[in-house]
Amino acid sequence: MTTQEETVASTTHPAEPAPSTTGRSPGGLRTASWDRIRDLFALDRNSVHLNTGTVGAMPHEVLEVNDRVTREWTGGLMNVYPPAMYTEHRANIARSFGVDQDEMVICHSATEGVARVIHGLDLAEGDEVLTTTHECYSVLSNFNLLRNRHGLTVRTVTPPSGPDVRAEEIVELFERRITPRTKVLAFAGVTLFTGTMMPIRDLCELAHRHGLTTVIDGALLPGMLDCDFRSYGADFISCSGAKFQCGPLGTGLLYVRNKVHPQHNPLPLPTFWPIISTWYPMIGSPPPRTTTSVESCNMGDYLQSAGSANIARGAALARACELWDEIGRDRIERRVRDLAEHARSRLVEAFGWNSLYSPSADPRLRSPLIAFHPFRDRADAWNIKKFVEFVDRLEHEHRIWIRWTEFDVPGSPHQHYAARLCTHLFNDTAEIDRAVATMAGLARELS
Numbered sequence: 360m361t362t363q364e365e366t367v368a369s370t371t372h373p374a375e376p377a378p379s380t381t382g383r384s385p386g387g388l389r390t391a392s393w394d395r396i397r398d399l400f401a402l403d404r405n406s407v408h409l410n411t412g413t414v415g416a417m418p419h420e421v422l423e424v425n426d427r428v429t430r431e432w433t434g435g436l437m438n439v440y441p442p443a444m445y446t447e448h449r450a451n452i453a454r455s456f457g458v459d460q461d462e463m464v465i466c467h468s469a470t471e472g473v474a475r476v477i478h479g480l481d482l483a484e485g486d487e488v489l490t491t492t493h494e495c496y497s498v499l500s501n502f503n504l505l506r507n508r509h510g511l512t513v514r515t516v517t518p519p520s521g522p523d524v525r526a527e528e529i530v531e532l533f534e535r536r537i538t539p540r541t542k543v544l545a546f547a548g549v550t551l552f553t554g555t556m557m558p559i560r561d562l563c564e565l566a567h568r569h570g571l572t573t574v575i576d577g578a579l580l581p582g583m584l585d586c587d588f589r590s591y592g593a594d595f596i597s598c599s600g601a602k603f604q605c606g607p608l609g610t611g612l613l614y615v616r617n618k619v620h621p622q623h624n625p626l627p628l629p630t631f632w633p634i635i636s637t638w639y640p641m642i643g644s645p646p647p648r649t650t651t652s653v654e655s656c657n658m659g660d661y662l663q664s665a666g667s668a669n670i671a672r673g674a675a676l677a678r679a680c681e682l683w684d685e686i687g688r689d690r691i692e693r694r695v696r697d698l699a700e701h702a703r704s705r706l707v708e709a710f711g712w713n714s715l716y717s718p719s720a721d722p723r724l725r726s727p728l729i730a731f732h733p734f735r736d737r738a739d740a741w742n743i744k745k746f747v748e749f750v751d752r753l754e755h756e757h758r759i760w761i762r763w764t765e766f767d768v769p770g771s772p773h774q775h776y777a778a779r780l781c782t783h784l785f786n787d788t789a790e791i792d793r794a795v796a797t798m799a800g801l802a803r804e805l806s
C-alpha cells in the first residue's frame with residue numbers, strides 16, 4: 360500500500376523530461392547535418408512541407424513524449440493538478456526565450472493566449488486600441504468583442520505590402536494613428552498574410568514614448584527566431600507551440616512581463632486581470648505589481664492554473680523546445696533565413712520582383728514567410744478560384760504544401776489573394792527548387 364506522501368511524490372514524476380531516446384551525446388545535435396536533423400521529424404521524405412506558418416511537423420521524440428505521458432497519466436488515480444503547473448518546463452522554456460518562469464505560461468494556442476491577454480487588460484469605454492488589418496482573426500475578433508461589450512474604439516492601419524516597403528514606413532503609419540485616447544498597440548511579430556517581419560523593437564519603443572501597453576501576436580516567432588522576449592520591450596507575447604516550434608497541436612506559449620527592466624521597457628507594469636485562474640486569490644487581492652526587477656507575484660502561476668490540463672501535450676512541447684536548444688536556436692534561425700533567401704531568389708526568377716507582396720529589399724522586414732502573385736495577369740489577385748486550384752493541385756498532384764492568403768492592400772478596393780510559402784529547418788534547397796519550378800509550370804497552365 361502506498362502512503363499519501365508516496366502518491367504525491369509519484370504524481371510529479373511522469374511529466375518530467377524523459378531521458379533522450381536517441382542515446383545522443385550532449386551537444387550532438389549542435390553539429391549534426393541538416394540532413395540528419397530532417398530525420399528527427401515525422402515527415403515523409405516525398406512531401407515538401409512549405410506551410411509551417413499553418414502547422415509545423417512534430418519530431419518523432421515529441422510524438423513519443425506525448426504518447427508516453429498520456430499513457431502514464433491514464434487511469435492512474437493520481438493527482439493531476441501539480442504537474443499541470445508545468446513548473447520545471449516553464450522555467451526551462453522561459454530561459455530559452457530570455458525571460459523567467461513567473462513570466463511564462465504553457466497555454467492552448469496563440470489564440471487562447473491572446474484572448475486571455477485582451478480580456479485581461481484594464482480597458483474601459485472610450486479607450487482606443489491601435490492594431491492592423493493584417494492581424495489574425497483571433498486578435499481582431501477579440502478586440503471587436505471588447506468594442507461591442509465595453510465600447511472601446513478599435514483603430515486599424517493597413518500595413519503597406521510589396522518588395523520595397525521599409526521599416527520606417529510602418530512605424531510612421533502607426534505613429535500617425537496614435538491619439539490621446541490610445542491605450543494599447545497590438546501587432547503580429549510576423550504577419551501571417553504577407554510574412555512581414557514587423558519592426559518589433561521600434562514599435563515597442565514607439566509605444567513606450569506614448570505610454571502604451573504592447574500586445575504582440577507572436578504565433579510564428581518561437582522555433583523560427585532565436586528570440587529574446589525581454590529585449591523586444593513588449594508587455595505580452597502570445598505564441599503558437601505547433602507552428603515553427605513544432606510542438607503538438609493545441610499548445611501555445613504566453614509571455615507576460617512581470618517585472619520592470621527599464622533598459623527593455625521603462626513603463627510601469629500595466630494593470631492586468633489574469634482571467635481563467637484557479638490560483639488567483641479567492642479572497643482579497645494579490646500584492647500590487649512590482650516596480651522593480653523583482654516580481655511581487657507569480658503572474659505565470661495565476662495564468663497557468665486553469666484546472667486540469669493536458670499534461671502530455673505540455674511535456675511534448677517542452678521536449679520540442681529542448682530539441683531546439685540542443686540544435687541551437689541561433690543555428691536554426693540562420694538555417695531558416697538562408698532557405699528563405701534561397702526561395703525568395705527562386706521566386707523572383709520565376710515570377711519577377713514585383714510579384715512579391717512580402718517586404719524584401721529591407722532586410723529588417725524579411726521573414727521566412729513569402730507571399731507572391733504567381734499568375735501572369737495581376738487581376739487574378741482577385742480570383743479566389745485560381746488560388747484555391749493552385750494550392751490544391753500542388754498538394755494533390757505534387758505533394759507540395761503551401762497556402763493562399765487574403766489581405767487588405769492600401770488603395771485597393773478589394774482584398775488581394777496571394778500564394779504563401781515558408782521555409783523551416785527541415786526543408787532543403789533541392790526541394791525548394793523543385794517546388795518553385797512546379798509552381799511556375801502550374802501557374803503558366805492556369806494563367
Ligand SMILES: Cc1ncc(COP(=O)(O)O)c(C=O)c1O
Pocket residue numbers: 412413467468469470471495497547549550551576578579598599600601610611
Ligand atoms: C500570426 C498568427 N497569429 C495567430 C494564429 C493562430 O494560432 P493558433 O492556432 O496557435 O491559435 C496564426 C495561425 O496561423 C497566425 O499565423
